[in-house]
Amino acid sequence: MQLTRLRGFQDTLGAQARSLAAVEDCARKMAERHNVGEIRIPVLERLELFQHSSGETSDIVEKQMYAFADRDEAETTLALRPEGTPGVVRAYIEAGLDRSDPEQRFYYAGPMFRRERPQKGRFRQFSQFGVEIFGRADAATDAELMVMIDELRRDLGLELNFEINSLGDSECRPRFRQAVLEYGRAHFSELCEDCHQRLERNPLRLLDCKIDVKLAEAAPKSLDYLCDACRAHFAAVRELLTDAAVPHAVNPRLVRGLDYYTRTTFEVISTAVGAQSAVAAGGRYDGLVEALGGAAVPGSGFAIGVDRLALALEAARFASYADAAVIALGGAATRRAMKLAAEMRAAGLRVELLSPGRGLKALLRRADKIGARYAVIIGDNELGRATAVLRDLKASTQNEVAQHDLVAALCAGGGAR
């Protein structure tokens, strides 16, 4: 084997592919239910877009992006998107919606790229499903986002924990940040090395340090610094969540890696997927649209890690199956079998015509292998009588039916699932 896949990138097939598709299908249906429409945006954008939105000092922008010069004369610097939100906001502004029709609800799905060291649940290309709601500053919007994830959780049959916090707005967040900074400086000698760096680059990150847990717990909490408006907003979100029966815990140490979050912030955690346990996260970003050159329009959204959610699903649920395997013995039978298989598919059945030319024994083994419920056997005998042998592979029984009764027999026998 000479040519192999790139480190951190993966080929997905079989049960794993079906599992990913199931998560994405489920998420799409959920979003459509909430009258959220799809937006399709490029995978490649100008590097500056991410620098201006995610924050210059975030790790994502500093060292995780795939960035390179374009072949144009200006050598525009491009980057593979590390997350979905900036592109959606850019598209929203570019379409003029911030001025003409600010209230919008979008969902997107697709690959994101970050050049991190791979581990369980973390890949350099990964798939996200996200929802962004623009033009609404109310608490109900934030609550609805979490309700959406809770619905998806229920549809998929998963146990997930919701954590929620508020980071304040442009009025109270700076005060909180200053308090953390001062706290960090006061305890500088007790902080771990990582935290020394965090203090300068992104002080809020001090709060979710896993080494100096006691120090982090004693640090200032954003909730104590909220202004009256933010406090009321947070209380309203929590009340709505409780009404909607979404169990959630307040985590005062929950901060987000991206600069643009304001007020509500939340994270959804699975216990079933390893150390990379956050399967969804989001929050409010009221200043982002304006920061990217649009009107002062509030926004709120989330992103789901599709790969991680799929990881949490049991692989057994995605075993392959077919309603019927069609077995033809001989060339003349094959021509007839092709037509019969087409009729079955037209009736909505999942049907595979097995590769002819081998013995019946081998073909039946194959039918069993692909999880077929029934085998339809056509040889010279059946061809002459215009019949087919319909074998129930589960019950190990069979009978000969007329070819024009085949579809009806399959459907009646529970062939359609």
Add this chain to the structure above:
RNA sequence: GUGAGUGUAGCUCAGUUGGCAGAGCAUCGGGUUGUGGCCCCGGCGGUCGAGGGUUCAAGUCCCUUCACUCACCCCA
């Protein structure tokens, strides 16, 4: 970027003080010329991750390197 663990058949893994490269599963065929799964028999399948060194002899010991995995970090 940092640390630890693992690399032997398609997969999961044995392999003793250095002495002929193994098992189970999978696959293909036979037992049954047109009947799957269970059972029995057989076939196919190897650069022992790669490169170098020590040795009469290396999967095994030494060095280098690559890959994968998990964790830190970061984050969905």
